[in-house]
Structures are given as structure tokens and as C-alpha cells.
Amino acid sequence: MELTAAATNYDQRSRERWGRKESGEVTTHKDMTTDRAADVSAVGSADVGVLDHAVRSALTGPHAHFAERRGRVLRYPRDVSVFGDFPEDPTPQDWADAAELYGPGADLPVSGDLPSPPPGWAVSMNIPGVQMVGTNVWGAADAEAVVLTRADVPEMLALVGRTRPGPFLTRTIELGTYLGIRRGGELVAMAGERLHPVGWTEISAVCTDEAFRGQGLGTRLVLAVAAGIRARGEIPFLHTAAANVTAIRLYEELGFVLRRTLTFGGIRIP
Numbered sequence: 001m002e003l004t005a006a007a008t009n010y011d012q013r014s015r016e017r018w019g020r021k022e023s024g025e026v027t028t029h030k031d032m033t034t035d036r037a038a039d040v041s042a043v044g045s046a047d048v049g050v051l052d053h054a055v056r057s058a059l060t061g062p063h064a065h066f067a068e069r070r071g072r073v074l075r076y077p078r079d080v081s082v083f084g085d086f087p088e089d090p091t092p093q094d095w096a097d098a099a100e101l102y103g104p105g106a107d108l109p110v111s112g113d114l115p116s117p118p119p120g121w122a123v124s125m126n127i128p129g130v131q132m133v134g135t136n137v138w139g140a141a142d143a144e145a146v147v148l149t150r151a152d153v154p155e156m157l158a159l160v161g162r163t164r165p166g167p168f169l170t171r172t173i174e175l176g177t178y179l180g181i182r183r184g185g186e187l188v189a190m191a192g193e194r195l196h197p198v199g200w201t202e203i204s205a206v207c208t209d210e211a212f213r214g215q216g217l218g219t220r221l222v223l224a225v226a227a228g229i230r231a232r233g234e235i236p237f238l239h240t241a242a243a244n245v246t247a248i249r250l251y252e253e254l255g256f257v258l259r260r261t262l263t264f265g266g267i268r269i270p
Contacts, residue, residue: 024067046199046235051131054237055111056085057197063175070097075109080171083110083195095121099269107149107266111181114265125266127241132256134203137206139226145179148190152180152204155187156205176201179224181217188212193229201229203238206247222254239264 044252049058059067059074068075072094075084084101086108087094093120107124114123148156155174160168176193189212194204203225208218226236240247242261252258 041113048133048259050197051133051200051237052112053085054131054195054197054200057145058195059085061198062101062196066174068101071103071202073097073101075101077171079169080174081169081194082109082167083111085244086110087114088112088115090115092118102269104269106269107172108269110263110265110267111260115264117267120270122268123265124268125264127264128243131140131240131259132238132240132248132251133200133259133263134226134238134256135252136257137223137226137236137255138194138230139177139223140220141227142179142181144181145221145224146180146182148173148180148187152178152187156180156190156239159187159190159207159209160205162209165205165207167251170207170270172205177225177228178205179221180220180227183212189217191218191223191225195226200237201234203229218264219250219254221234 035119056074059069059076063076066076066080068077072087073084084243086098090098102108110148114126117123153170156168156173156178157170172194173192176196178190178192180187180190182188186209189208191203193201193204195202203222206218206222207216229236236256237259238251238256239262241250241264242253248258
């Protein structure tokens, strides 16, 4: 499948998904995996090397319609994601482009190795992390998981605020499919898709309300999201903080394996 066609089909499926819910029809995860079964792409053996620059691969591929760019510096819109891509070998022009793209006082996101900032710039965040791949994770559809849409964003933001799984903004839902589990009508657990480098999709925003932990809801949702990713011929992967040993252990039990360590960094623009 041509890359541009893949991106177009991906965006079209997103619009159709939101349309079903906004018209009053609740879409279950089982519905979505059934829809996707006929949409398996030609990505039979994804290039794992793109994960070294996952944000760049996403913003120049399936997520190209989100990309904001100055020279070699890329970013998502501010209300979609905090992530961006900055060259590993920055030139003075790259630093100037970053300052123009992000603006004074903003944090330039950097994944991987932190470059030495120029005078006046300062490292604002330096969190060791890990990248894990689910090459042998096939997932499992979940009948209780429902597809979340724009109408659910206020509840999703509230759940993220209580559980703090990582950045989730007002338009993050546009990056991919997000699934949730409700109890008594209340959203109590969710997980979804974030970065989308060619042939791969990142699982993110995995969180469960404290009152409902210990029931395996997060595990079920990770597997459900993975099943949807596999149904379109892609491979799931994820990131987490290196210090989050509980999450790493859980992901290893599900079949994810460590691929690399990296730094989630930020450099404050003067």
C-alpha cells in the first residue's frame, strides 16, 4: 500500500469512527476489529529501525497531516501531542528553527540522547525511559471495551487527571483508536494509540481509576488495542519510564520485550 493511501485510509476510518458515535450509536471494540479485518495493509514485516525516530516516522508518514515544521524540526499541534522531533546532530539553524516553531519559554521535546544546548537554553526534563515492542503480541478483542470519541474527551481528560499516565490533550484522541471500559456509566479505564510510525502503532494512555484497580482492566485494554493494531497489519509498541518497574513487568508478561533505552527530555527555549 502506498504511504499516502495508507494515511488517507487511516484518517477516513477515524472520521467514520467518530461519526458513528456522534450519531448516537455506540461502537464496541469487537465492531472495530471486525471492520479492520478486511483492511490488513501490506506491512507484513515492519522495519524496526523506524522506531529509533518514531516521531519523525509518524509525522512524515501516517500522521503527516498533523505535522508542523521548520526546516528539520517537526512537531504535533499543541492540542494534539507534546511530542516533536529534533535532529540528533543539530546545527545552529536547527536551534533557530526550533525557537521559531515552539516560541520563547517553551520546552523543546527531545527523545533519545539529549544534545548539548546552546548558551541561554537549559535542560528542563531528563527522564530515563524504555521502548518495548510487541512483535509476538497479537492481542485479544474485548466485548466490554467501547470505542471512545470526541464526545468522551471530557471524561478521558478527567480520568487522565486522576491517574496521570502521561500527556493526553484535548485532540490527542485524533491520533488513533482509544478504548474504554465503563462501570455504572462512568469511564473507569482506557488505553489507546498514539505515535504511528510506518508499520507500527504505539499503545499509550493506559490508565485505570484507583477504585477499579486490581481487576485486570488495563491488561484487557492493552490487549484489545493491540488486537486492533494487528488487525490492520501493524505491530504494537510502547514507551514507559525506566523507573516504572511495575508497568514494565506487566508488559513483559503480555509478551512485550525491551528494545532500547532512551531519554524523554526537554530543553527550555530562552
